[in-house]
Amino acid sequence: MPEFQRLMRHPWALGILGILTVLLLWWITTANGSVNKLFLPSPQAVWQAGQQQWSSGLLLKDALASIQRVFIGFAMSAGLALPIGIAMGTNPVICRLLEPLMGLIRYMPAPAFIPLLIIYFGLDELPKVLLIFIGTFFFNTLMIMDAVKFVPRELMETARTLGGRTLPILTRVVAPFIAPQVLDTYRINMASAWNLVIVAELVAATEGLGKRISLAQRFLRTDEIFMGLIVIGLIGLLIDLGFRALMRRACSWAN
Amino acid sequence: MHLQIDRLCKSFGYGSKRKEVLREVSFAVHSGEFVALVGSSGSGKSTVMRLIAGLDQPSAGSISIDGRPVTAPGSDRGMVFQKYSLYPWLTAAQNVAFGMELQGRSRQEIRERTAYFLEVVGLADSARRLPRELSGGMQQRVAIARALAAEPQVLLLDEPFGALDIQIRESMQEFLRDLWQRTGLTALLITHDLEEALLLAGTVHIMAPSPGRIVRTVSVDLDRSSMGHLRISPSFLALREELAQNLRSLEPALTC
Numbered sequence: 055m056p057e058f059q060r061l062m063r064h065p066w067a068l069g070i071l072g073i074l075t076v077l078l079l080w081w082i083t084t085a086n087g088s089v090n091k092l093f094l095p096s097p098q099a100v101w102q103a104g105q106q107q108w109s110s111g112l113l114l115k116d117a118l119a120s121i122q123r124v125f126i127g128f129a130m131s132a133g134l135a136l137p138i139g140i141a142m143g144t145n146p147v148i149c150r151l152l153e154p155l156m157g158l159i160r161y162m163p164a165p166a167f168i169p170l171l172i173i174y175f176g177l178d179e180l181p182k183v184l185l186i187f188i189g190t191f192f193f194n195t196l197m198i199m200d201a202v203k204f205v206p207r208e209l210m211e212t213a214r215t216l217g218g219r220t221l222p223i224l225t226r227v228v229a230p231f232i233a234p235q236v237l238d239t240y241r242i243n244m245a246s247a248w249n250l251v252i253v254a255e256l257v258a259a260t261e262g263l264g265k266r267i268s269l270a271q272r273f274l275r276t277d278e279i280f281m282g283l284i285v286i287g288l289i290g291l292l293i294d295l296g297f298r299a300l301m302r303r304a305c306s307w308a309n
Numbered sequence: 310m311h312l313q314i315d316r317l318c319k320s321f322g323y324g325s326k327r328k329e330v331l332r333e334v335s336f337a338v339h340s341g342e343f344v345a346l347v348g349s350s351g352s353g354k355s356t357v358m359r360l361i362a363g364l365d366q367p368s369a370g371s372i373s374i375d376g377r378p379v380t381a382p383g384s385d386r387g388m389v390f391q392k393y394s395l396y397p398w399l400t401a402a403q404n405v406a407f408g409m410e411l412q413g414r415s416r417q418e419i420r421e422r423t424a425y426f427l428e429v430v431g432l433a434d435s436a437r438r439l440p441r442e443l444s445g446g447m448q449q450r451v452a453i454a455r456a457l458a459a460e461p462q463v464l465l466l467d468e469p470f471g472a473l474d475i476q477i478r479e480s481m482q483e484f485l486r487d488l489w490q491r492t493g494l495t496a497l498l499i500t501h502d503l504e505e506a507l508l509l510a511g512t513v514h515i516m517a518p519s520p521g522r523i524v525r526t527v528s529v530d531l532d533r534s535s536m537g538h539l540r541i542s543p544s545f546l547a548l549r550e551e552l553a554q555n556l557r558s559l560e561p562a563l564t565c
Contacts, residue, residue, distance in 0.1 A: 216408030
């Protein structure tokens, strides 16, 4: 079967095969009726739950609500982490001042801030966005700082001997050099942001994918829970692939 | 142009850990001259270069260009490092243009000078290639073009061919000799390779380690029209051998 072999050599072939295998096992397990539907709904039931929520507009509304929170919280975190991380990586005084503080806060689990955030800011959008910020900002900053420390000294000194001052060196030497690592840092920490938005919505929200899951739990709608989990996974995967594509296009020199 | 180095001293560390790296190094470089500093590792020759570039501050002594003291890096002193100094995300042409952009020259001027200096180093065909697509020798030629394009008064070459294979090294030495003769640049070369220094420089300062200092200065007055002949001419070989013995006698005893 030369066609089959050629097909399997495609970089995605094995990955898709793995997913299909799990789907198939899932279908077999539910089709022979050996498992209570309440615990494990069939793939068809999950698909129907998805279609139903899609046609009622709920799915899109929930997904957009969650995506918006992630986007705002993570944009704040990423935007602030970049200059602070670069400052810490290039300036030893700033580094010694902030690194212990950030190292400490980094180990405080972000969900543990939820009670405080609710006391301070109520149940609006702000505490959810801030949770995502708290949960990703310190990781983003410290990982960017580490990337800056690997900028070869010669690259910065060359710019200085060519007449470059501090700011142009940061924007034209340090920033382009660390761009691939920064994108990778964002890609990795985006997964935490996506986790945290669901956690925030499980606690308190009127809409969002996490909210939908906690409502489904109340009515024992495991098909809707499965549907929510799968949608969350798919959106996360798409974001991840987006970052990878961006990295390939913007940083082809680093490959 | 007159680069004057006067009783330069440099120490690192404090108290009992203080290490004297340079002791009273003095010499001068004038317009159009090619001067070399030769020494083994630990002789402080790279420290001298970094001080002249303004990347480090001397503990004592002074460096001046035409009477103006050197306190910080500046584009009047172009530097070529041993390796890793091209910006990997920029093409050869963009690397050459980089310094001129920092200087704020006009676009038109940058384009013309970039093309000119790529031509000078023989890489006009490689203008759009990334550093990783260039050989080690080509990368160093881009680095030299970039330094020259910023119009330095003196070119500082810190072991520029130290990371290259021997054959490429020899062709790069001829390239640099030609470049010097064609453009009339002023250059200060740091090398541990005595032959390289004698082939290229009119004045060779020999440095000894612990602490780094100049122990001998030689004026090299040889016919440089053919480097191939020069490498094997008796007068060149005799001078090289004499200085090599001199350098060996300066090495600290191996037993310590």
